[in-house]
Amino acid sequence: MSALEVTFVEEDGTVRTVAADAGQTLMEAGKGNGVVGILADCGGSCACATCHVYVDADWLEAVGAPDDVEAEMLDMVSDVRRDTSRLACQIRLTDRLNGLRVAVAPYA
């Protein structure tokens, strides 16, 4: 396991850089470190959209696009969905994502 760092910008602008392990999901890294707004009601099963983040433009390519199941879930929150939207529980952290930066999306 290698130690990575990922950064969340919370809804009120607070910047939180947290340690994570490769193999964890971004949701686990956020929730485990108490990032505000990463609620993860469904425990990471891609079924609630309470781990919604906007991926920083620089990281979009490395992170990749949502698959069908995830895209459908994101469609249910289209009021706050952007082109950069992802569900954090569906992003598996790897060495390549060391330094990843995302903003936490609002949850009504």
Add this chain to the structure above:
Amino acid sequence: MVATTEAAGCPFTGKGGPILETGSLIDPEISARPKAYYDAMRADDPIHLDPKLGMYLVSRFDDIQSIQRDPITFSVYEGYNAQYAKGYFEEFKQILERDGGGYFPDAIMSDPPYHTRIRKLMDNAFSAHRVRELEPRISEIVVDVLEGMADKGQVDVVKAFSVPVTIRVICEQLGIAQYNADNIQRWSLAVTAQIGRMQNREQMIENAKGLCELQHFLIAQIRDRQDHPKEDMISDLVHARTDDQAEPTLTFKEVVSLVRALMIAGNETTATAMTNMFYILATQPKVAEILKRSADDDRLLSRFVEELLRIEPPVRGLSRMTTKEVEVGGKLLPKGAHLLLMYASANDQEDVFPCPREFDMERSNLGRHVAFGGGPHRCIGLSLARMEIRVAAREVIRRLDHFKLDIPVEEIRYLPTVATHSIEKLPVSFSRRV
């Protein structure tokens, strides 16, 4: 009365009024047709003490959200147990211990950290991606049931469609090959009646008997999977492990309670949603028209399912109990206050869902509805439920047309319970789609 939504061009939804002083959620009329009661609560008394029921009804979206997100202050464990077999609990428990193989408290109706451990041990079986793999098999079941009724022209959809489909799906998921669907339906109602608050002693005894039968049936299945694991949910639970050193597996008692919970929780709720789908198709021709053009449009079907759950949530009220004095929505609640979270009311709140009584599949915040609850207790079966309802919608609309209710809307009857809003019987006529 003042129409609050006129400006937005919605049909009038009502507001306030004397119904709060005189009525109760357990009055059969209000229980069956509760919208005006919900509206009055949200407008005049958002956390309303219903004296007949002895509970605070929490009616507003924000209050429900904040309660769900604080599972320690608002205990499911205490709330559920105060509700369970109320008035007859000791006798009920004795019957199960004597005739039902034991009394198995509901492991999932608990609070963190215990609840967190249980959820972790269950999560495996339920991811959205895993459920996706079930789609072909669910389609087969739905099509099989539909083909059996498509040429009849008229059926009670509860009996002919909703109940058989959901029972077959959940039994298949659990890995139960041989069963009597009538028994399962009866057992299901016997279990849900325990949190319904509308059974008398005679009914309690009858229901307890049903529960005893259910437990014996499930215990036999569980014993079998202990020795012969298969690819099914019972095996998943029997053999589930976490990396928790002290308690890495579920106890036998926990497994019995969880298999029972899955069989029941996934049954009446999903069946009710399917019945509600026929109700919408028969009463809202515009929605039926849109669907007819969209049987292959996955996005639209998903939105149909969510809007169906928003506008007619099968589960309308589950309970919590305060573990300390706490203020919610401007009201100070004492420790030990028994609350009922009125999901159906939150889903009808105008400033969250504009024109709430309009069936609008294009709402931009559809995912916010609380038909599945929220917070750490959010429905664990929601992906399976969504999939079942979506497949049902697709196959029904492909095969049937010209839906018509065969009884006046006012004559539809609902099960007597505060926990769900379930149509008992829905005669619908239709033709085969050409």
